[in-house]
Amino acid sequence: MTVAMPHIEAPTAPDRDWWRGAVIYQIYPRSYQDTSGDGIGDLIGIAQRLPYVASLGVDAIWVSPFFMSPMKDFGYDVSDYTNVDPMFGTLHDFDHLVSEAHRLGIKVMIDLVLSHTSDQHPWFVESRKTRDNPKADWYVWGDAKPDGTPPNNWLSIFGGSAWTWDPSRLQYFMHNFLTSQPDLNFHNEEVQEALLSATRFWLERGVDGFRLDTINFYFCDKDLRDNPALAPELRNASIAPAVNPYNHQNHLYDKNQPENLEFLRRFRALMDEFPAIAAVGEVGDAQYGLQIVADYTSGGDKMHMCYAFDFLSPDLPTPARIRTVITDFMQAAPEGWACWAFSNHDVVRHASRWGDQSSDKARYLRLLPGIILSLRGSVCLYQGEELGLTEAELAFEDLQDPYGIQFWPDFKGRDGCRTPMVWSDHDVNAGFSEGHPWLPIPPEHRHLAVEAQEHVQASMLNHYRRLLDFRRHHVSLSKGDLTFVDCGEAVLGFVRRHGTEAVFCAFNLSGEEQFIVPPEGVVTPLEGHGFSGMLKTDAIEIPPYDAFFGQVG
Template structure:
């Protein structure tokens, strides 16, 4: 995709840098390794890559605890390695989006070291500091997503500081004007280095209620595990005061204005926001992307949740997004089934057969919005099972064994079935490579036209060949469960999309007279107005025979 709206309908391939490819032989993925494997992403048919953090960090949260926003951590390479990666990606027709972690820093960041040194000084209020209650307890009832209170006592300042995640990840105070200028400066640095956009980590966590009002209790019937696992009491509160504050919208406008400075010559820089909000996610996603003055696209956790989205749930999510999309559908969603924070969806949803994985991929790639694919998703990889002694994720170590953390989706990418460590590295990888993944290595699937890898390539090529699937409007059609049907349309082009999310053959009346399209790999048929779908099957049809 090209032009100023390349991001609209783009397929973005997430690369977890530590586990994609080791280029220097130390068992940890790095930028030179990513660069070497970019042709795989280009051949898949993606439009952009999203790189997880590669900045200087003590790695207590594996890069999401940043101690140097504008520095490449030596573990991942050098500035020259980054520049070479960007050049290689652009040469392959791939945009480069980098993960920008702005809501918090590492406790080893120089900003925090200075801030905690005393209550006076230029950076004294750069973080969220608060006095203890008279009895010495935390200022309020706010909780950390990683478990326990969102407050940590600091003996030097004799105050608590706020952390939505690890205690080693203190939250920046966005109510401080100097903080906003500093993080905008970070964004400017990477824009000047040639990146095409940012994935904004926890984008709704930037601001807090300065009055530190307690969050209300959430009724058990309204609790869900979209943002945090069910074992975590974080779900017991309605997080009205510690995130998703109205002040955030004005900051997002400032960020968008900065990106627009770099948008000339058909090279708009884009933003993808992660909305961690269980109660109001769709509305926040719509608010953050409506108009042309805030974020370009957002994703929430509807399809990153634990439960399999059956046909009824898929329709509910689509209808919910449509309801808050605004006049003309101006807001823009981005969809994902897997990423570096969730159990891989074939395991999470118990998709035991390749046909199930493929029809869900077809559904994902047919929704109105952009799409994120997570490395290994195109291979049909399942969640890896790690022994406790192999766990590295602090989240998993804290909530083990009920919640085993995020390492199971972060194990190394299998490239070659007969190479040491499946071609990821010559050295012992930082996480064990799952033995069951070796049989699904890229080289194995390359030689099998019926493989999941080839199925994903077909679907991405099919999406690219039919612009209505990438950018068109979406209208839900009447269809009995377990079938999901909708029409995608743009200009004079209409495409009927239908998906059977069950293991039984289904037949239904077609909503309109379509003519079957080829190239997607499914066998659904439309005969005499009757749509027939086999188990875990799909149908795609266009309005006119000449479009087939």
């Protein structure tokens, strides 16, 4: 007798291309959800709020650093790469977060800070003891010049020299950021091996990818040559505030070194040992950003994608500027893939940075997510962006960020974009914590709380949800090619194409109604995005700060 065998579905192969066109939601752990009552967010809090994240329709979360740290730079000064700081929870809590995210269909990317550590990291504690101990060469050390001054003219992004004298070794150590954040020496093979080992630790715990902090800072010039001066007309304040003389140098030697390419290949090879892992690198450079992005994402053997600071700067995203940035990127990195962001934990929230300059802020802020979710590339959304949160105005005595304290009042630091997430409009601490929040909750944020917007169809929160759903239903918007269409000075127009689908996107970035000529071919208006642009007999009519989407063909 023949026994029929049951049909068993073959397991679905992991989608190694999931990151291309993905929408990644950045979570700043200190400010998302506190469950312990200490006023600081934690990993369990993030896990509890994941159903909300899933309701947005994003593909992944990027969790800013939660590793062991003295918190001089709030986790970007790591003292143990393979453990969770107790203020955020435990490794068990992290495993629970990953499990819950995966249950909800959300990928988990974590922030790796590899260019530097805390000065309390055991590696540096040993390195600074003597010049001949096993880790003596794990950091960037340099002898004083004959007159006792630092080895060269390199500057710190956080102000002052990039060198600090160490009385134990009678040498200077390098730090691109705080004096408590010494830079690792990537020219040392053992350093690379140790960092790759730490990366493997998190891959084996189930993470789906990484955001690599300051990826172009890993190597510095072996000979520690001086940076040349930068002409005043070339200075750009997108990386450091204009009040910082860091902008006065052409950073040829303290970062952006060619040796970095081989390390990135090693990093990619490690990721490729695991299924469907992706990495996005943060490129911090005002002069060479696009070329670095091109170099780091070319060939399919380094980074999957990178993002620069083009849309994190104060410069308004006019149609001309957006077109220039995208065109320059496509020309510089034809093989590359961008990851765009309008806000993150390091810059003034775009609701204030750009919104305060518009003639109709409410309409303008609704237009911006339509733009970023239609550009060619992946997208990072920063927590609270979907609520329309503005930059918080904090008193000096409330500041926690050493960057802001250093340059106050000309530069107020990064605390204004890091205030706690607002969940409830009636709870004492907006549903964030039962304790005293580590940063004040701005009164003007309360009416924007999730609870206040959740059931209002026209709210900013539900506008983001509609746009994310619209993007999911039109694959050309996430993975397609992009071709610009001339629609005049006030309107940004382009067609996204993927396979047989072509979608025409037009955004009126002015405070006046605009009429544009449709692109060649039959254009059928699309619905479900929440914008009001209409197709007339011979033109497309777009109200101020509004948009039009249409199927072409």
